[in-house]
Amino acid sequence: MGKKWWMESIGYQIYPKSFYDSNDDGIGDLNGIYEKLDYLKDLGINLIWICPFYDSPMDDNGYDVRNFFDVSKEFGTMDDAKKLIDKAHQLGIKVILDFVLNHTSDEHPWFIESRSSVDNPYRDYYIWHEGRQQDGQKIEPTNWGSFFGGSCWKYDELTDSYYMKIFSDKMPDLNWKNEKVHEEMIQIAKKWLDQGIDGFRIDAVSHLDRAPYEDVKGSTDRYPLDWNKFSNLPKVHDYLNKLNQEVFSKYDCVTIGEVGGEASIDEGIKYASFDSNELSMVFNFDHNWCNNLHEVTSTKQLKTNVVLLKSVFNKWQKAFKDIGWLPLNWLNHDQPRLMSQYGDHLYPLASGKMLATALHMMRGTPFIYQGEEIGMTNFPFEDVSQFNDISSIHAYRYHLEKEPDDPVKALKKAALSSRDNPRTPMQWSNESYAGFSKEQPWMMVNPNYKKINVVNNLKNQDALWYHYQRLIDLRKNSTYKDLIIYGEYELLDPDDKNLYTYKRFNHQQTLLIINSFSRKKIKYDLSKYDILNKIVSNYQKHTIKNQTIYLKPYESIVFEVKEKL
Incomplete structure (x- = not known):
């Protein structure tokens, strides 16, 4: 096993919209990250993963990219990005960005061209289908469901056909069978690596291939969600192998794929074993849901299935023991807050420190999600209008369809797993808007910010923040360094x-x-x-x-x- 810099890194994930607002418009930005780099340096991390800040209409908070070569105006400019990367490197902090391979925004120039006519040169950049007839009516090519609810096909009047979108209507899927798409993505990756970034977290990487267009059988749902139709299919590995050969292998970079909770160990090994020639590591979500979340309506009712949780961690640790490397994380921008999911509200400090230790002493590269180090919790949603995330709104509607007479229960169930929970503004202080901004933020601040914030943590040597700092220092500087990292x-x-x-x-x-x-x-x-x-x-x-x-x-x-x- 060759030792790599990213094996000895401690990562920190930043959701830029919610991290720190430097210009008081209520939205976090690149200069906000720049201003807080010294804070991250003090914590001890030496790698940051920044969620998308590319130009975007923000239908899915930046994962719907309109221009891969520009910065969204809410976040700043390309000069701000370069300044941030330079300062991070001066502080000994590597920078990786999200790379979205599965889809673009419907406002991306490629898609605007693609939908303009059936013979446009960009038509085949996306997945189009003329649909089928049923009782004299044109309907979707298949009954496949979308991750965000409804059909994974969207009808487009301009060419009287459907495009595939396994996420939102405004995020059409790219057609990876088209080699021109490969070349476009290769150029995007090269440009950012040449700008000085140190690698990519690759979003939704397992979804680049599609099964034959045949209906899902045996479901009563109108649009059943069947991951097997567009997840972890064989051609994905061919595409990643090409990206590795043409780009990743030519740089001293790290690549971390998001393969979700449906990838088997065997698939994980195909993606990220040392000899796979695809990715450096893969994030999986198997450990994110080891409790009774789907059976309850309150975080106080949650019970961790410790046996299941251990078995999940163990199977991945054992499988990659000699043949690969793993990232370690409790959550990201898509999962509930750690303290609400696995912590205990009666013992927040003890349970928070315990969870940190349990993860950081394992073999792999740890990632902290912003606010995890101070014990941030889920937001106490009281009305569906408080949801910002489109998948949370779909979840609410889904639960309401199941029990139409109980909208309160539908709200509570959707809230438990809402992706809005980790996206509330970072709680820096007990000042207005938690010190995130001087103006009303784009999203509501958790009302517990007066108690749970960075300033309060830093004042108390027994706080959770210092426990994270201690764990990081053990991994970086102690006599146990080699054991903790490679043992x-x-x-x-x-x-x-x-x-x-x-x-x-x-x-x-x-x-x-x-x-x-x-x-x-x-x-x-x-x-x-x-x-x-x-x-x-x-x-x-x-x-x-x-x-x-x-x-x-x-x-x-x-x-x-x-x-x-």
């Missing part, structure tokens, strides 16, 4: 419903990581080990008697140990 991982006690325990070891050292997911006090047997050192803990004191540790609620502790013979 072996072994899951312990797989069937324990309360504890997530594992070992990290190499030829010189062994670490025992103990994480309690319980409000109860729990005993753990240490008789197999000689305790050499306490590395990090979320409580100042711990209780060990007769070779047993008595764990407090959500206690998390890392020991250097020697195993007894």
Whole structure:
């Protein structure tokens, strides 16, 4: 295994619209990120992933790209982007950008040309179909559903045909069977890498191929969502192999694909094993939903399935042990806030630190999502009008169709998994609008900002922020650096419903990581080990008697140990 700079990185994901507003228009921007780079440097991270800031009509907050070679006016200019990249590099921070391969905006010049006539040179840049007849009416080519609800086909009157869009109506899918699309994307990647960025997080990378256009069978839904129709299909690997050969392999860059929660281990290995010649790593979402979220209406009712969570982490850790590398993250801009999903509102500090330790001591490259380091939580939605995210609005309508007499329940269920939760403005201080802006932000600020914010965290050495800083420092600067980054991982006690325990070891050292997911006090047997050192803990004191540790609620502790013979 060749060691790469990105294996030794600690990442931080930035959603620019919500990070920091430098010009007081209510919208976060590139200069806002620029102004906060010193804050990120103090935290210790050395890699930032910035969500899209390309020119966009913002139907999906920037993932609907109108021009890959320009910056959306809300975020600044290309000069601002260059200035940000330069300062980040001066501080020792690498920069990766989102690269959207599956679709563009319907306002992109390619699509404007594509829809103008059936014989336009750009027609085949997108997926068009004339539709089919049913009872004398023209209908969609298939009954496939979209991720954002409704059909994945959109009728276009201009040429009396349908285009495919597996996300929103304003995000037509590119046709990757067309080699001209490959060449366009190769040029986009090269241009940004030549601007000095250090790689890409590749959005929706698993969706570049399509199954034969045949209806989904056996569903009562009008437009059933079947991932198998456009996820992790064989041709995706051919396309990525070409991108790697033509671009990625020619730069010292990192590429991280988003393959969602439907990619198998075997597919993950195809994408990102050391010899796959496709991507450096892949994000999967298997660990994001290991609770009863779909059965409840309140975060206070959530219960983590610890056994399932451990098994998910373990299967990916084991599969990539010798043949590849993994990113580590609890959430991103599409999932509920960590503290609301897996934390405990009665023990926010202890559970927050425990969750941080559990993730950051594993093998892989950790990513922190903005606000995670201060314990930000889901937004307390009270009305559907508060949703900004189009998929959340579709989710509300879906739940309302199921139970039309209970709109409150529909709202609560949609709110639990809403993508708006992680997108609320970053909570910098207890000043108005959480110090994010001096004007009304584009999205509502979580009302708990007066308690949960950066300033309050930095004032208290026992705060969550300093725990993250300590974990980062262990990975970057401690005598355990090589072990934490490159050492072996072994899951312990797989069937324990309360504890997530594992070992990290190499030829010189062994670490025992103990994480309690319980409000109860729990005993753990240490008789197999000689305790050499306490590395990090979320409580100042711990209780060990007769070779047993008595764990407090959500206690998390890392020991250097020697195993007894």
